[in-house]
Amino acid sequence: MEMMTVLVGVLVVFAVITAFKGIRMVPQGYEYTVEKFGRYTHTMNPGLHFLVPYVQAVGRKMNMMEQVLDVPSQEVITKDNAAVKVDGVVFFQVLDAAKAAYEVANLEIAMIALTQTNIRTVIGSMDLDESLSNREVINAQLLNVVDQATNPWGLKVNRIEIRDIQPPRDLIDSMARQMKAERERRAVILEAEGHRQSEILRAEGEKQAAILEAEGKKDAAFREAEARERLAEAEAKATAMVSDAIAAGSVNAINYFVAQKYIEAFKALAEAPNQKFVLMPMEASGVVGSLGGIAELARTALGEAGATAKPGDVPPASARARFMPEG
Numbered sequence: 001m002e003m004m005t006v007l008v009g010v011l012v013v014f015a016v017i018t019a020f021k022g023i024r025m026v027p028q029g030y031e032y033t034v035e036k037f038g039r040y041t042h043t044m045n046p047g048l049h050f051l052v053p054y055v056q057a058v059g060r061k062m063n064m065m066e067q068v069l070d071v072p073s074q075e076v077i078t079k080d081n082a083a084v085k086v087d088g089v090v091f092f093q094v095l096d097a098a099k100a101a102y103e104v105a106n107l108e109i110a111m112i113a114l115t116q117t118n119i120r121t122v123i124g125s126m127d128l129d130e131s132l133s134n135r136e137v138i139n140a141q142l143l144n145v146v147d148q149a150t151n152p153w154g155l156k157v158n159r160i161e162i163r164d165i166q167p168p169r170d171l172i173d174s175m176a177r178q179m180k181a182e183r184e185r186r187a188v189i190l191e192a193e194g195h196r197q198s199e200i201l202r203a204e205g206e207k208q209a210a211i212l213e214a215e216g217k218k219d220a221a222f223r224e225a226e227a228r229e230r231l232a233e234a235e236a237k238a239t240a241m242v243s244d245a246i247a248a249g250s251v252n253a254i255n256y257f258v259a260q261k262y263i264e265a266f267k268a269l270a271e272a273p274n275q276k277f278v279l280m281p282m283e284a285s286g287v288v289g290s291l292g293g294i295a296e297l298a299r300t301a302l303g304e305a306g307a308t309a310k311p312g313d314v315p316p317a318s319a320r321a322r323f324m325p326e327g
Contacts, residue, residue, distance in 0.1 A: 022053045031097040033059035043097050060101035066093045066158060069108060071115050073164070082128040085166040088142075090115055091159040092150070099154030111150065115160065118145045128167065135162050 025048055026032050032044040036056050044058075051057070073087035090111060094100045104110045122141045123131050131138065139160055147157040167175070 018053045022051045022056075024049045024051055024058060029063065029065045031062050031064055033062070033098055033101050035059040040098060040102060060097070062094050062097035062100055064094050064097065066091060069111055069115075071112055071119070073166075074116055074119070076120050076123045078123060078128045078131055079125060080127045082171060083168055084123070084128065084131070085164070086119055086123060086162060087164055088115065088119065088160060088162045090146070090157060091161075092155050092157045094154060095156050096154030099152065104153050107153065107155075110153070111146075111155075114149055115142065115146055118142050118149075119162070121145075123165075128171075132165055132167075135165075138162055 024032065024044065026044050026046045028046045030046065032049075034041050034044055034051065034056055035058075040059060041056070069090040069092065071088040071090060073085050076084055076086050078084060092111065100107055119138075119142065122138050122145075126134070126138075139162060142160040142162075143157060146160060150157055166172075
């Protein structure tokens with residue numbers, strides 16, 4: 001009886017263990033392959049599943065989310081024989097769990113080897129300068145080739161990014177010196193351009209100043225000529241008035257006119273910078289006597305003209321001109 005109880009207990013425990021062994025929970029983002037006696041039969045999606053114990057078993061647990069794979073750094077020879085170290089990163093996703101599990105032995109190692117090989121191929125077809133400046137082109141070529149190559153594995157390669165392209169140390173130093181020389185050249189060009197612009201602005205300023213000065217001199221000369229013209233008109237008018245007064249028999253007008261010219265002449269002599277001596281009459285009566293003599297000449301001229309001319313006639317221009325002072 002006791003042996004039967006023990007056997008039943010053992011059978012119950014075995015049945016419970018077997019039942020639990022047949023229950024499988026697949027988490028979200030994963031897929032499990034199911035094998036029957038070691039042969040793939042189907043794939044379990046996320047959720048609760050029941051397997052036949054000792055007949056069916058879980059084969060591979062595949063991550064169906066997007067994954068990131070680091071590509072180790074490797075030395076690559078460019079088209080112009082420059083040795084550079086290149087590394088990168090691959091973003092991929094498993095689309096078919098069965099293919100990813102059974103079409104390739106080690107998925108990550110195969111992905112790394114395939115990516116490194118194509119990196120050497122793509123960069124080896126470019127010059128160093130081209131490979132350093134055309135990373136987008138390299139990424140696009142790598143993505144196209146690797147995605148097609150991994151399609152039989154049930155994968156989808158979303159992106160491939162070249163993380164670093166590192167030239168040799170001596171080449172880096174040479175490039176640094178070249179960049180420094182280029183910056184210094186640009187600085188010299190900018191300084192020369194600034195100096196040229198400054199000279200242009202200064203020349204423009206001098207030009208405008210010269211134009212303004214010439215215009216000022218032109219205006220001043222015009223005003224001076226206009227003033228001389230007005231003065232000449234005034235003198236001509238005054239001369240005409242004096243001539244009319246003499247013709248009418250008035251001697252005071254010619255006395256005033258001659259005295260004015262006399263004073264202006266002495267004023268000009270006094271202001272002359274090269275004049276050392278100025279001779280003047282000792283007494284003002286000399287000037288008055290001169291004016292009297294001129295008046296007497298005028299009376300005589302007027303008397304002779306009046307004897308031949310009719311009353312009210314104007315003496316001829318030749319008679320008037322003899323007593324007009326020379327300008």
